[in-house]
Amino acid sequence: MCSIKFSLGVIQTLVNQKLVKIKNTGAGFFVELEDAK
Numbered sequence: 001m002c003s004i005k006f007s008l009g010v011i012q013t014l015v016n017q018k019l020v021k022i023k024n025t026g027a028g029f030f031v032e033l034e035d036a037k
Contacts, residue, residue: 006031 014020023030
């Protein structure tokens, strides 16, 4: 398990493009890649 830091701007762009999902794990946020359709 590794932790990768992104800027919030990059995360927001990916979310806007529906490329990733953000999950709040309670201890932080987990970024999951969306399945390619």
